[in-house]
Amino acid sequence: MNVIWILFRREFVSYFITPIAYVFIVFFLGLLGAMTFFLGGFFDRGQADLAPFFAFHTWLYLLLIPAISMRLWSEERQTGTIELLLTLPVSATQAVIAKFLAAWAFAAIAVALTFPFWITVNYLGEPDNGIIIAGYVGSLVMVGAYLAIGSCLSSASKNQVIAFVLAVLVSLLFTVAGTPLVLELVSGWAPALVIDVIAGLSFIANFDAISKGVLDLVNLIYFLSVMTLFLFINIILVNLLKAR
Amino acid sequence: MAAMIEVEGLCKRFGSIQAVVDVSFKVERGEVLGFLGPNGAGKSTAMRMITGFLEPDSGTVRLEGVDIQDQPIASRQNLGYMPEGAPSYHEMTPLGFLGFIAGIRGFSGSEAEDRIATATQQTQLGSVLYQPIDTLSRGFKRRVALAQALLHDPEILVLDEPTDGLDPNQKHEVRTLIQEMAPRKAIIISTHILEEVDAVCSRAIIIAHGRIVADGTPDELESRSDRHMGVSITATRETCQQLMAGINALDGVAEAELDSRGLFVKPVRGSDILDPVRVVVGQSGLSVADIRVERGRLEDVFRAVTIPSGTGPSGTGDRP
Structure with a gap:
């Protein structure tokens, strides 16, 4: 445990001693603000809630989270530090978990910095703060799932650009799985069970369910399972490809 | 008692290339083993297997009697390794980086500070402790990686080209440091600088095409030169x-x-x-x-054993 904490701390601090943290947070907050106000019509709706704000989280994460996760393992492989790291008394499992947690903690800070939205709606009206808390919880577990996918694919390539593209691609599949576009594609021939499963894999649908205030355990477990699955593959890939 | 480092029948294949073929040797405490070989001969691959980074296709490595495959974490506690290219986290300062290593090695508080102070003094990093590693010269980067390997004062040291990129004075300092530590440790260094073998190694192994082609003290190897006693x-x-x-x-x-x-x-x-x-x-x-x-020149022996016979300029005498 102690080893994971030390690895976590190094990773986490490294976001802030490089420009990554600041650039990311500025972009994230700027884009999220622009989307919420201009595309989501935050004020025009005349409702004191954060629905338009949360609605854009999925799409923003789809593009921005792979930008954080792409460096997690490809950079280690590219610079050779993976050889240093994995010949210390550290297992690949500990390293994968620590790196993931550090990235997650960093993303959580970015999400937490959206608090002015929360203050704003509370100032303007009387929103259901329970729903907003549920939305934030859902957003955090969803970020974790995107990060796990990104971390996993980052270990698949030494090249950060390839890692980024792969992560966006796989994330996109999970994001849009439940949308009519995909469902129509399979509904003609696939059995109903398959369609249900595909629809159930959707990040959007699972996140919507949570952010509407239905803090259902099923949706949380879904995101946690995605994280576990991809981190597990992540560990296998790190062990398999570390010396290539 | 088991030797500090025991390597038996190590083999590794990458696709169709046999990178390491049946490499076996032992290193006792007090020995400095020089790993020689042309670039691409399999030195780094062998070192990666000895330090547990790479899994061998067959063969075993035991550090202080502990099989590194059976107990990967435990066997690394007493191992210091500087990988090829001396990697370190370049966004960190040497102090931050060594602090991280100290933490991983289980040191905290004043003990960690003492360890870091000793390692930075041994590698003469004192003047750059607060500068990002990114901004340091190649020689300093290498010494940061060396300090990392020495931090926990391990009894087994594996250093992949420890003096590469250093100026002559720094090379001398690193060699002196290795010599000072030698009696208490089992050390493997890889190098393609032959004078280094004479300067610090008590024994040298020459590897070519993944195989050990010569194994002996520097004197023994020199005596194989056809210039020996000339x-x-x-x-x-x-x-x-x-x-x-x-x-x-x-x-x-x-x-x-x-x-x-x-x-x-x-x-x-x-x-x-x-x-x-x-x-x-x-x-x-x-x-x-x-x-x-x-005395004979190691360079001649090196060329004679590492270039396939027939094309070998074995003892062609005086090339510059």
């Missing part, structure tokens, strides 16, 4: 030309050839020709600046 005469070209006929007629002389300094007399293996050559020179009445015996 006699070098420093004199003018005319003098040498006059001497050649007489020297070539001697028993035990394989060949006398002119080189840039004068004449080099190659002996038939095992024969001592210094005195007979001196006699010839004395009788001729010609004056020469110097006559001395050569």
Whole structure:
């Protein structure tokens, strides 16, 4: 445990001693603000809630989270530090978990910095703060799932650009799985069970369910399972490809 | 008691390339083993398997009797490793980086501070502790990686090209440091600088095409050179030309050839020709600046054993 904490701390601090943290947070907050106000019509709706704000989280994460996760393992492989790291008394499992947690903690800070939205709606009206808390919880577990996918694919390539593209691609599949576009594609021939499963894999649908205030355990477990699955593959890939 | 490092029958294949073939050796405490070989010979691959980074296809590695496959984490506690290229986290400062390593090694508080102070002093990093590693020169980067390997004062040290990229003074310092530590540790260093083998290694292994092609003390290896026990005469070209006929007629002389300094007399293996050559020179009445015996050159042995036979310039004498 102690080893994971030390690895976590190094990773986490490294976001802030490089420009990554600041650039990311500025972009994230700027884009999220622009989307919420201009595309989501935050004020025009005349409702004191954060629905338009949360609605854009999925799409923003789809593009921005792979930008954080792409460096997690490809950079280690590219610079050779993976050889240093994995010949210390550290297992690949500990390293994968620590790196993931550090990235997650960093993303959580970015999400937490959206608090002015929360203050704003509370100032303007009387929103259901329970729903907003549920939305934030859902957003955090969803970020974790995107990060796990990104971390996993980052270990698949030494090249950060390839890692980024792969992560966006796989994330996109999970994001849009439940949308009519995909469902129509399979509904003609696939059995109903398959369609249900595909629809159930959707990040959007699972996140919507949570952010509407239905803090259902099923949706949380879904995101946690995605994280576990991809981190597990992540560990296998790190062990398999570390010396290539 | 088991040797500090025991390597048995190590093999590794990458696709169709046999990177390491049946490499076995032992290193005892007090030994500094020099790993020599042309680039791409399999030195780094072998070191990666010894340190547990890479899994061998077959063969075992035991550090202090502990099989590194069975107990990967435990076997690394007493190992210090500087990988090829001396990697470190470049966004960190040497102090931050060594603090991280100290944490991983289980040191905290004043003990960690002491360890870091010792390692930075050994590697002379004091002046750059607060600068991002990114901004440091190549020599400093290498020393940061070296400090990382030394931090926990391990009894087993594996250093992949520890002096690469250092200037002559820094090379000397690192070699002195290795020599000072040698009695207490088992050390493997890889290098392609042959003078380094003479300077610090008690034993050298030459690897070519993944196989061990020579294993012995630097002296033993030098004696395999066909220049070993040869006699070098420093004199003018005319003098040498006059001497050649007489020297070539001697028993035990394989060949006398002119080189840039004068004449080099190659002996038939095992024969001592210094005195007979001196006699010839004395009788001729010609004056020469110097006559001395050569030890043989590691470089020649290196070339002879690492270049496939047939094309080998084995003992072609005096290339610059």
